[in-house]
Amino acid sequence: MEKEPVQYQLFRKIFSAERMVFRIGELSAMTGVSSRQLRYWEQKNYIQAMERGDEQAARSYRFREYARVMGIKYFQDQGYTLSASVKKINEYIDMANFVHVFVKEAIQTIEDYGDHIEIDLGWFDEATQQRLIAVQKDGKVTYKIIER
DNA sequence: ATTCTTACA
DNA sequence: TGTAAGTA
Numbered sequence: 432m433e434k435e436p437v438q439y440q441l442f443r444k445i446f447s448a449e450r451m452v453f454r455i456g457e458l459s460a461m462t463g464v465s466s467r468q469l470r471y472w473e474q475k476n477y478i479q480a481m482e483r484g485d486e487q488a489a490r491s492y493r494f495r496e497y498a499r500v501m502g503i504k505y506f507q508d509q510g511y512t513l514s515a516s517v518k519k520i521n522e523y524i525d526m527a528n529f530v531h532v533f534v535k536e537a538i539q540t541i542e543d544y545g546d547h548i549e550i551d552l553g554w555f556d557e558a559t560q561q562r563l564i565a566v567q568k569d570g571k572v573t574y575k576i577i578e579r
Numbered sequence: 580a581t582t583c584t585t586a587c588a
Numbered sequence: 589t590g591t592a593a594g595t596a
Contacts, residue, residue: 467589467591487595487596488596
């Protein structure tokens with residue numbers, strides 16, 4: 432990451448999920464959930480469309496809503512009721528958000544050495560003399576401590 | 580062409 | 589929930 436800051440920013444600019452916005456017809460086709468259901472779920476506050484200036488304006492949905500709708504539909508297909516499905520997906524989303532914050536906070540730097548990748552996970556000791564490094568090689572992750 | 584709200588099945 | 593109607 433540190434070695435290629437420009438390319439990393441470019442990557443985020445191109446693949447930002449926030450740039451993916453769909454209208455109700457698209458979201459319906461993507462998820463298999465009817466537009467009627469989508470509007471009903473919104474009325475129930477189970478999902479949220481982007482803010483609409485005009486109440487008559489067409490709804491727009493962000494990527495996160497696509498993920499949420501897919502999740503609700505998954506549990507509904509599993510036999511859960513709509514409200515139960517929403518509770519289920521909320522648990523998953525809460526956990527996903529927690530993991531996201533955790534990983535973002537835990538990872539300091541990532542260095543690619545070609546044959547393996549080293550991830551700096553920060554100070555290992557209270558005296559801040561040892562650094563914990565995660566090493567990923569051939570799909571396996573091991574750890575090592577570096578003195579400094 | 581697509582979406583919106585309302586209303587009825 | 590699906591669908592029809594009349595709009596925007």
